[in-house]
Amino acid sequence: MAVKDRDRFSTATRIRLLGEQTAARVYRSQTKRQARRSRLTGRAALLALVVCSMVVALAYPIRQYVSQRAEIADMQREKEEAAQRVEELRDVKARWQDDAYAEQQIRLRLHYVMPGETGYVVIDPDAAKQSRAELGAADRPWYANIWDGVDKADASRQ
Numbered sequence: 001m002a003v004k005d006r007d008r009f010s011t012a013t014r015i016r017l018l019g020e021q022t023a024a025r026v027y028r029s030q031t032k033r034q035a036r037r038s039r040l041t042g043r044a045a046l047l048a049l050v051v052c053s054m055v056v057a058l059a060y061p062i063r064q065y066v067s068q069r070a071e072i073a074d075m076q077r078e079k080e081e082a083a084q085r086v087e088e089l090r091d092v093k094a095r096w097q098d099d100a101y102a103e104q105q106i107r108l109r110l111h112y113v114m115p116g117e118t119g120y121v122v123i124d125p126d127a128a129k130q131s132r133a134e135l136g137a138a139d140r141p142w143y144a145n146i147w148d149g150v151d152k153a154d155a156s157r158q
Contacts, residue, residue, distance in 0.1 A: 111141065 095101045106112050113119040 111143075 096105075111119065111121070
C-alpha cells in the first residue's frame with residue numbers, strides 16, 4: 001500500500017491524471033462540436049431536398065385544385081340563380097294562362113277598353129308641358145311611337 005500512496009502523490013501520476021483529464025475535456029468538447037455540426041447530415045440534406053422538390057412539384061396542382069373548386073362554387077351559385085329564375089318565369093307563365101290576368105294586363109299596358117266602355121286618358125299637367133320629343137321611345141306608349149313614325153314619314157314628303 002505504501003507504493004500506491006507514493007504513486008498517488010508522485011509527479012508522474014499527477015501529470016498523467018492531468019493529461020487524462022485534459023484529454024477527456026478535449027474529447028468532450030470535440031464531441032459537442034461534432035454534435036452541433038452533425039445536425040445537418042447528408043441524410044438530412046437529402047430529406048430537405050426531397051421535401052422542397054415535393055413542395056415545388058405540388059404547388060401548381062394545388063393552385064389548380066383551389067381555382068377549380070372556386071369555379072365549381074361559382075357554377076353552382078349560377079345554377080341556383082338560374083333555377084330560381086326558371087321558377088319565376090313558370091309563375092309568370094301560369095299567371096298569363098289565366099284569362100282575367102291577361103285581360104287586366106291588356107287593359108293596363110295597351111289601354112284597351114271593352115265594347116260599350118268609355119276610355120279616358122288623364123294627362124298630368126306637368127307632363128303636358130314636356131314635348132313628345134323630350135320623352136324617350138321607351139317612356140311613351142307604343143301607339144305614340146307609331147304615330148310619331150307616321151308624322152315623320154309624312155313630314156319628309158312635304
